[in-house]
Amino acid sequence: MKTFLLRAIAFIALLHLSDGWRLFKNGRRYGGNLGDPDKYRTEFLANQDVEDFWFTQKLDHFDPTNNKTWQQRYNVNRQFFKHNGPVFLMIGGEGEMRPKWIQKGAWIVYAQKFGALCFQLEHRFYGKSHPTNDMSTENLRFLSSEQALADLAYFVTRMNEQYNLTVNNRWIAFGGSYPGSLAAWVREKYGHLIHGSISTSGPLLAKIDFFEYFEVVRDSLATYKGCDCVEAVQSGTKQIDVLLRHMIGQRTINEKFKLCDPVEKSIENPLDISNLFEGLASNFAGVVQYNKDKRDGVALSIDDVCGAMCNQTIGAPVTRLAEVNRMVLESSNQKCFDYKYDKMIDDMKNISWGSSGAEGGRQWMYQTCTEFGFYQTSDKPTLLFGDKFPADFFVKQCSDIFGENFNQNSLSNAIDRTNIIYGALKPSTTNVLYVHGSIDPWHALGLTKTDKNQPQPTIYIQGTAHCANMYEPSDDDFPQLKIAREEIVRFLENLLKK
Incomplete structure (x- = not known):
């Protein structure tokens, strides 16, 4: 009976994943x-x-x-x-x-x-x-x-x-x-x-602002020989920013990126927009982190995503960025791209062992909020993925998921403690x-x-x-x-x- 229940829980979690759950988040698959x-x-x-x-x-x-x-x-x-x-x-x-x-x-x-x-x-x-x-x-x-x-x-x-x-x-x-x-x-x-x-x-090294993460992602994408993959990704990211400024562009983003919810309803919510950009950045981060390893289920590589970004026949850089998003959704059996902040927080606040977050997402988030930080940030317009997800964006998640006591001050104390304990x-x-x-x-x-x-x-x-x-x-x-x-x-x- 116990085995049956555990399999049922896993099946439910996979169903949730196919509906838009992020396969890769905060450097964790x-x-x-x-x-x-x-x-x-x-x-x-x-x-x-x-x-x-x-x-x-x-x-x-x-x-x-x-x-x-x-x-x-x-x-x-x-x-x-x-x-x-x-x-x-x-x-x-x-x-x-x-x-x-x-x-x-x-x-x-x-x-x-x-x-x-x-x-x-x-x-x-x-x-x-x-x-x-x-x-x-x-x-x-x-x-x-x-x-x-x-x-x-x-x-x-x-x-x-x-x-x-x-x-x-x-x-x-x-x-x-x-x-x-x-x-x-x-x-x-x-x-x-x-x-x-x-x-x-x-x-x-425990640290809140792990900005170096996307520096390595950038450098790794730069190893591709077919074209300037980094420039293509950066151009596509900037074009998303432009499209978000008007309704026709917003509807274009809905269609191209297969969003689970229309972005025009979220345009006034900076947390949703931050989540959107951070999710698109994670498409590349997940591929780079596991590039050509032997992990079961990992199909995409730097060659695959940069090949798409360099294929001008697909269209403008933003369209190529959407193609990479499609490839990631398809490889992870996801129907649409979920970027809604409140939905993410609600998932993470579920304390049941039968929840989708029980696969480790809630627990790992707790450890980042109380010991490590490790938040992969992008907080400048000149960066590969822009300035939409700074450290404050992740610290707020700690408070929203676990309570107001989990804030910048408590996390800073936790980081100091971890580094002092372990060296x-x-x-x-x-x-x-x-x-x-x-x-x-x-x-x-x-x-x-x-x-x-x-x-x-x-x-x-x-x-x-x-x-x-x-x-x-x-x-x-x-x-x-x-x-x-x-x-x-x-x-x-x-x-x-x-």
Whole structure:
């Protein structure tokens, strides 16, 4: 019965998605930033169902008087485990834990080489790991990176007991995107439990105004050789601004961009207009962030969208921009483009585990409002996507979704706190390898080069996107990606000798 209900909830969420729900928002893809590793399959892996296990976890690790517990989901792979072998831990993040990762991915290839026991642990409040009966703002106070790190520490401790593991069975943490940050931080905070980490595409610097994100998007689009893709996108964006000034232009936008609601009813609402421009910018951001990776379901690339933007036979730049929007809607099975601010806020305010926002959108928004910021902004007319979505636009969403106490002042305090706790771009971690791709906009908030005054090792992979090194190895991989995986293996070899 439980399985049926969960499938029904997922089906309802997909129906909502097809009606205009944004597939990509705030640098996060619907369902989480790490997808299924489905494009390629490692030959030695068995085609078998993955069993879910449940770990009794503390609700609040920092209040010893709170005895409440909940059930946290995890998976196990013992296929390659050898006596005194290491223990690999895949950290879950801002979406449902995907069981296929316990059988596939580059880390499983490493597990075979090193004889590792593998665990995958779902992040609290995401997927099926529900610490509370709903996602009310009051309950979400138990959602934080600090609580998640403590979850990992308690999990490691209990698995050591359950599997009779010793100091010879060294734990290595793996994570991509936000879990890439957690992988670094868990080594920093619980170094007596975690021997080392591979931190992939993990932002380390919390900041409200993440303007660098669209700078990388611009630079990535500029790599296209067919024409000046950046100029074409910028021209199309400016033409939208012109069309919005009169009724005929507004109706043209309705038709060309397949808007779910006519824009002439929103022209006096600056929040709707900001949402419109931010959504169109996200069309390109989502393509760039996952350009040519192996994530299941990602079909479009920079070549595709820039090919459309450079095709003058389609029409004026604004018409080409509409063509890119059509391509994105079609690839994500969406009927229309939803830009209404109030509708977005109402979706995010739904606290039920059966809501569309429960796939992770509401939870991740809460974490950005209370810990990270990470808001991808555009606040100047000269920028690629204009000046319609500054930092204030995103901070207002915090207040509108979670209450008036979630404001600029509270977010600024939260950002300071996060950077002080974790060290931002000057961590004191040891035994952590930081991996980023040059195409991925998130690299702008991470460690991408080794400094003589900051000796943490890094790998910066030219031409690759978000978490690309974590997916199944393939003969078709870029040479730089193949070299990066070889460097990761050497890092693990040296790490396990320590």
